[in-house]
Amino acid sequence: MKARSTEDIARIARDGDAIDRALVAAYRRTVLRHRSLGAPLVIWRDGRVVEVSADAVELPDEGSVTVGR
Numbered sequence: 001m002k003a004r005s006t007e008d009i010a011r012i013a014r015d016g017d018a019i020d021r022a023l024v025a026a027y028r029r030t031v032l033r034h035r036s037l038g039a040p041l042v043i044w045r046d047g048r049v050v051e052v053s054a055d056a057v058e059l060p061d062e063g064s065v066t067v068g069r
Contacts, residue, residue, distance in 0.1 A: 024060050031059050 012018060034041050034054035041054050 025062075028060060028062065031057050 031041065031054055039054065040051040041057060042049060042051055044050075045052075
């Protein structure tokens with residue numbers, strides 16, 4: 001993996017939309033992988049760790065950037 005300069009990292013960090021897109025993409029991949037494996041997702045809900053079916057979790061559209069905005 002190529003090392004990034006401090007300026008590159010700072011530029012990426014300032015671009016909140018890029019970070020949001022990366023988080024949504026990672027979330028989608030995680031849910032889809034758990035669905036394909038038939039494995040539950042482990043999440044934090046109401047102050048507790050719980051298992052939920054991956055099929056019960058809403059999957060955001062590709063390219064969706066609504067996280068925290």
